[in-house]
Amino acid sequence: MGERWWHRKFRGCGYRLTVPREVIFTVLSKTSKHLSAEEIYIEVHKTYPAIGLTTIYRTLELLVEMGFILKFDFGDKRARYELAEGLQGKQHHHHLLCTDCGKIIDYTDFAKEEKELLGQTEKGLSEKFNFKITNHLIQFYGLCSKCQKK
Amino acid sequence: MGERWWHRKFRGCGYRLTVPREVIFTVLSKTSKHLSAEEIYIEVHKTYPAIGLTTIYRTLELLVEMGFILKFDFGDKRARYELAEGLQGKQHHHHLLCTDCGKIIDYTDFAKEEKELLGQTEKGLSEKFNFKITNHLIQFYGLCSKCQKK
DNA sequence: TTTGATAATGATAATCATTACCAAAAAGGT
């Protein structure tokens, strides 16, 4: 799949390809951080100063809707975004959050055990409450090594 | 433990007992819902019309800090609160959220499997990343039976 | 290539939950 595979998907959904969208997508593709809308704005602004914050928000919403990126809430009052699984080799993972300094660690371990639990849980909950489960959220909170020493 | 056990704990921490605090705590004790600050405000207002929204927020923060209640974010832009585990027979549970109508279901099932996974995961993460894990969040999202039919 | 319908943009104002501020009122030890 070439560099422009997402262009096709974009077009296929009837959306237009624009410079802002290109740049925003690129920024998210090249970082391993969990950027907020404002951080993305600042980053995009470097190569495309005409960008407006509104466009950032709108584009992020669009990218989420299309499944290119994921939106998270890590409890710091602003949404954060990262590339979806499958893109740029991103694997399914969860987050480990330091409640002191805000550090975020992605971890992909325990996938097997987790999958098992999720399978059981989703099945059980579906039956018991007649819920159709589409998604889940798992996060761990604690203190990173640096903050433990303080 | 009598009805006033928490009065002692309150006093013990150097906090004063006030009518607003009493009323707010009572509201949270008597509901099984996941109320937002504003909903609590409205409820408290019925029996104590002089209440101020600021006091609601302050008291909730205090109750969270003291461990009487838990604060949650269910993705609807406002914090929601519920009585902590152990109070009024509340058990440790997680939430099942309907992404369509916002319905929230508490479930206590799968505690064993979950506990196992959490134990393993927390241990593994602690070792690998030298993180001291203090808390976790697990939520499932999906469609409730009513919303599936639409 | 130019055109034209339509979608996208960006500056600005509006929202809305939550906080900060501060003077007035309440709590609780004396």
Place this chain on the structure above:
DNA sequence: ACCTTTTTGGTAATGATTATCATTATCAAA
């Protein structure tokens, strides 16, 4: 009852996100 300290509640401020709307850009068709 008094006095010191905490608590309260009205109001304004904050800060992320959304709505509005005139201007601009995209792209299929001529």
